[in-house]
Amino acid sequence: MHAAHSLAVITGAGISSESGVPTFRGPGGLWKNHRAQDLATPEAFARNPQLVHDWYCWRREICAKARPNPAHEAVARLEKDYKEFLLITQNVDGLHRRAGNHKLIEIHGNIFKSYCTACQHHLDQNASPAIALPLDCSQCGGRMRPDIVWFGEGYNAAQVEMAFTFLKSADLVIVIGTSGMVPMPVYLAQHAAEAGARILDINPDFSAVTKIADLHLIGPAGLIMPKLLA
Numbered sequence: 001m002h003a004a005h006s007l008a009v010i011t012g013a014g015i016s017s018e019s020g021v022p023t024f025r026g027p028g029g030l031w032k033n034h035r036a037q038d039l040a041t042p043e044a045f046a047r048n049p050q051l052v053h054d055w056y057c058w059r060r061e062i063c064a065k066a067r068p069n070p071a072h073e074a075v076a077r078l079e080k081d082y083k084e085f086l087l088i089t090q091n092v093d094g095l096h097r098r099a100g101n102h103k104l105i106e107i108h109g110n111i112f113k114s115y116c117t118a119c120q121h122h123l124d125q126n127a128s129p130a131i132a133l134p135l136d137c138s139q140c141g142g143r144m145r146p147d148i149v150w151f152g153e154g155y156n157a158a159q160v161e162m163a164f165t166f167l168k169s170a171d172l173v174i175v176i177g178t179s180g181m182v183p184m185p186v187y188l189a190q191h192a193a194e195a196g197a198r199i200l201d202i203n204p205d206f207s208a209v210t211k212i213a214d215l216h217l218i219g220p221a222g223l224i225m226p227k228l229l230a
């Protein structure tokens with residue numbers, strides 16, 4: 001770790017599970033009781049905007065009440081320790097920002113932001129406990145939707161480009177708490193590995209990342225990350 005100059009961290013839902021934010025897969029995962037195609041696609045929103053809106057309000061409330069855990073805090077410290085640093089997160093919960101990370105890309109968006117599907121008016125609630133983001137746009141009466149990349153939608157090309165560019169020269173990539181079932185983290189880590197980076201996977205379970213990792217530290221991130229820094 002100390003030999004690395006350029007560090008990337010890639011995170012998934014597992015890093016926030018010890019903050020009380022449910023993961024998507026595995027025991028207690030959101031996709032156990034909900035179908036992604038009913039809640040996290042543009043078609044679902046067109047069919048039943050109120051249902052999708054209510055589900056995101058419920059999740060937003062969980063995220064607003066959650067606090068960054070020792071793993072988020074460790075990642076924030078890594079940003080201070082490494083001059084060349086980039087955090088790429090799939091999480092929309094805003095906990096990395098609240099822990100103090102600034103050099104980050106939220107590739108799936110942020111649950112505290114929404115925008116109007118008609119006039120593009122943007123709202124940013126910024127993890128405020130006053131979480132009632134509206135369904136109707138205050139400017140034009142159109143539908144406000146969460147600023148989240150849904151299934152069937154493309155990533156922000158500039159963000160993805162930035163991530164791949166950074167990873168090309170990274171020495172070390174720490175991947176924390178992702179199953180890799182949505183494959184972008186695996187592509188990112190693979191790209192870094194091919195360019196010479198070491199890959200460290202932190203996960204209590206095996207994942208699609210484990211296969212390409214140089215080292216798999218098995219356990220909860222909230223326990224492992226502070227030890228790794230110490």
Ligand code: OAD
Nearest residue numbers: 012013014023024025090177178179180182203205220221
């Ligand atoms: P998943 O829910 O698919 O996977 C969570 C991973 O975290 C699993 O591999 C767990 O073993 C691991 N995990 C659980 N607790 C952990 C802990 N305490 N410390 C470390 N790891 C732990 O979450 P993601 O891979 O992030 O997308 O899912 C990717 C995307 O799929 C999400 O962003 C979401 C979802 O559908 C959208 O909603 C668009």
